[in-house]
Amino acid sequence: MTPYRELSKEQLQAMKGDLEKQFEEVKAKGLNLDMSRGKPCKEQLNLSMGMLEELKSTDKLKCETGIDCRNYGLLEGIPEARRLLGEMTEVAPEHIIIFGNSSLNVMFDTVSRSMTHGVCGSTPWCRLDKVKFLCPVPGYDRHFRITEYFGIEMINVPMTPTGPDMDMVEELVSSDPAIKGIWCVPKYSNPQGITYSAETVKRFARLKPAAEDFRIFWDNAYCIHHLYDEHQDFLVEILDECEKAGNPDMVYKFVSTSKVTFPGSGIAAVAASPRNLADIKEHMTVQTIGHDKINQLRHVRFFGGIVGMHKHMKKHAEILRPKFEAVENTLEQELGGAQIGTWTKPMGGYFISFDALEGCAKKIVAKAAEAGLKMTEAGATYPYGIDPQDSNIRIAPSFPSLEELQLATEIFVLSVKLVSIDKILEEK
């Protein structure tokens, strides 16, 4: 395809006329499509229905150490669930605490606790004049909303194909004691699907923070969420790296089964050093008598172990892979070579990241909405909802059916073309 910028004004205008006609035709269908949320689809949810019948009314609901899972007790979770989620995130069970249904909630509580009580005895952040977090961008909007909610200043750090710009991270973290954390989705990142390289992880582990209470918020949300058997990204385990680098307490790892079993009815966990776990437990002991151990047991019985969980994830991949490929194929066919956008082709996770020409993202999302397609709000992948280039758009292919997705991607592509042509025409 000829790059659009190389086309003449007249060619572009003719093209625009055709595209507008196509757009009006799609619009007339009165569609209602949604590519905005990383929500599993019906078929994915059906994969876990057996879990609901795992626990029979005649079962003894004791965990392997003999504790009755129906009653109070076991603040840190049942041993077999700690082992399962430990295997999921590649750490030993004693490094794991199991929580409720939402790892986001655990991250929120971690920031909230740091505000009111500090980190392992440090000054509570609410008593400091300034607290800052580094935010690799584009990133996950709900991370940014937590830090924004607590009045924490967010600093953009650009993502590269191997993870955040580590020169910038090292420079900032080592020089500014107000920087207390960094949000990371290290594997199949949201929204780009990038997995941090071994070098990046090692550089993280070797950081020399100016703040003793600096922590890496390592949201390992997509750790086993591969799309392909033969092409899987590999992420170096950071807890171990931090320990080897003499920084055992520098990282909290978060993980959950929200996109393994049921969103909202899964189990979440944190993995951390003994010192961090003790700090967390001091808070938890006051906050709750314990999390839902029956749901922990239900998960363990359903999967049997990590092998069962990996098998289960392959079934998810079979459903998700064609969806990702459908979007990627349409993008390639319709935009390949046009030089009006770039996009990622992740090997796992839930998103494709699209970068439009500068200043076009908001207009593209608005244009798509005209034809009944809901996209993630432009800017959402940046702190404060402000994408300085107004360029990034997150595409979530999981929820719609393949047929809907085909239509949705066509609308998206039409919107990209129309908005981009306008921009190029203006410049000519």
Added chain:
Amino acid sequence: MTPYRELSKEQLQAMKGDLEKQFEEVKAKGLNLDMSRGKPCKEQLNLSMGMLEELKSTDKLKCETGIDCRNYGLLEGIPEARRLLGEMTEVAPEHIIIFGNSSLNVMFDTVSRSMTHGVCGSTPWCRLDKVKFLCPVPGYDRHFRITEYFGIEMINVPMTPTGPDMDMVEELVSSDPAIKGIWCVPKYSNPQGITYSAETVKRFARLKPAAEDFRIFWDNAYCIHHLYDEHQDFLVEILDECEKAGNPDMVYKFVSTSKVTFPGSGIAAVAASPRNLADIKEHMTVQTIGHDKINQLRHVRFFGGIVGMHKHMKKHAEILRPKFEAVENTLEQELGGAQIGTWTKPMGGYFISFDALEGCAKKIVAKAAEAGLKMTEAGATYPYGIDPQDSNIRIAPSFPSLEELQLATEIFVLSVKLVSIDKILEEK
């Protein structure tokens, strides 16, 4: 029985000799008994086993408004769960938000949110020099631990047979703007089993707090937890009273099914005014994508509605009633008229409250431990674990079997007698 104080030194010493022999005999049995925790027993847990099989793998798991309970969404809970817990706590469903498995967690988060973000726009409590809570005593240790954890100063307010001393509450709340809250278990209170009178509730509703962000933390933990059919306490609904009194925002009500279905695997809720709910939701939206809707649905399907829930609670009562009566009978037989202790005879809830002679509670609990009986730590029912009279002991009859309970109460009574005789002898 002759009051012990009226016995002669010689009579007391002879009695002490006998009791010590009895105590040594029980001690020799090497028992391991526990009356320390308000934990349901096995038979109670068995009542809810059917709930585990409510949701079949072939069911459509949609709530009544058609939302798939397996997926993300519905921050405030599914409508039918809001209705059920609304009926449980006598408010309309639109006043209810459903949370996770622990109402304690909701209370903790409410205090935490007030610390970092204030209440409906008020100054965050962490920015104030002093924040105080009123604590009716004896009360629930885990309430007190929350306020202690956040550095909130706690002020004891004595309980009376009709609820907290309302003269003192009115005086303090209306004069001191640092007083931001009061912990209440208004029905079958922990540990006394007292239900606040209609007059008390109305006086609560008519409070004129000096602090605009003063809130009543109304932990309605035992709202439907009656022991008798024919003798049930009645509690006036406070949300409505507050509205009538022009104080619609002054109360948060908390409720859960922890002692209806499974401790740790129930569902919790808060009931509050529209303004408070909006304030809570602003926080929740950042904290989580939503709570476990499958567990909400499981609860609703199991009970059908509030009638089914009340029927279920009668089965709990049939298990608990004989236990309460066994303790009460032994106390009456062994201590009635001796004037070395008083105790409550609640019509519901989970506890019996025992008041020993001043200065004896710690010694009694220690004595009982010698013979293998674990009681709630003396002092636990007071803020900071300090009972100024060292007199109150909480008895939790639910968990042990009837047979164990019989033994446990005998040990307890022996311990009371021995410690009391020592005290009286010292004074003679």
